[in-house]
Amino acid sequence: GNSVTQMEGPVTLSEEAFLTINCTYTATGYPSLFWYVQYPGEGLQLLLKATKADDKGSNKGFEATYRKETTSFHLEKGSVQVSDSAVYFCALIGLGSARQLTFGSGTQLTVLP
Amino acid sequence: GAGVSQTPSNKVTEKGKYVELRCDPISGHTALYWYRQSLGQGPEFLIYFQGTGAADDSGLPNDRFFAVRPEGSVSTLKIQRTERGDSAVYLCASSPELGELFFGEGSRLTVL
Numbered sequence: 622g623n624s625v626t627q628m629e630g631p632v633t634l635s636e637e638a639f640l641t642i643n644c645t646y647t648a649t650g651y652p653s654l655f656w657y658v659q660y661p662g663e664g665l666q667l668l669l670k671a672t673k674a675d676d677k678g679s680n681k682g683f684e685a686t687y688r689k690e691t692t693s694f695h696l697e698k699g700s701v702q703v704s705d706s707a708v709y710f711c712a713l714i715g716l717g718s719a720r721q722l723t724f725g726s727g728t729q730l731t732v733l734p
Numbered sequence: 735g736a737g738v739s740q741t742p743s744n745k746v747t748e749k750g751k752y753v754e755l756r757c758d759p760i761s762g763h764t765a766l767y768w769y770r771q772s773l774g775q776g777p778e779f780l781i782y783f784q785g786t787g788a789a790d791d792s793g794l795p796n797d798r799f800f801a802v803r804p805e806g807s808v809s810t811l812k813i814q815r816t817e818r819g820d821s822a823v824y825l826c827a828s829s830p831e832l833g834e835l836f837f838g839e840g841s842r843l844t845v846l
Contacts, residue, residue, distance in 0.1 A: 724776030
């Protein structure tokens with residue numbers, strides 16, 4: 622079946638530091654890949670997505686590249702801000718899965734001023 | 735415009751009781767999803783509606799769990815004979831037919 626393995630947290634960084642959160646996946650064929658973010662007290666929000674190999678999703682300074690050869694979709698940001706503090710979830714929709722998302726376990730990011 | 739609304743936001747119940755959790759999707763969204771998120775875990779799929787019908791209920795853990803969407807809008811997740819292991823945050827999401835999922839803030843269920 623489909624699965625997502627995500628870098629465990631929590632991760633604590635200083636403002637303006639470089640961020641990487643690792644994500645690898647197992648799926649049949651070519652899934653669509655997503656990063657969701659959950660800010661304190663809010664619902665999950667789509668951060669970015671990529672639907673085919675070598676696609677790069679980007680939003681709010683965050684980027685992730687769909688790497689088929691390494692089955693990875695690592696999240697990066699060059700300079701984090703305090704407002705980026707949240708829980709980040711990597712997820713996929715596999716082929717024939719009726720659009721159900723399979724999530725990783727989440728990574729708590731805290732950015733200190 | 736309103737987002738996905740879930741009620742109650744918090745529910746505390748005793749083992750063995752019956753619970754209903756409600757989801758109001760974004761107006762016009764045809765698809766509706768229920769997920770369950772346990773502490774320290776990512777959300778796990780429960781059931782997906784397209785219109786009034788359950789297109790995929792493969793994630794429901796057992797027959798104590800049931801969900802309905804009688805008019806293709808509001809959905810209710812029903813849990814019978816609750817157990818302590820049912821304690822979790824229950825998330826609802828809606829989407830246009832092939833579009834992005836929009837999540838509610840969830841209903842936190844605690845079974846004592």
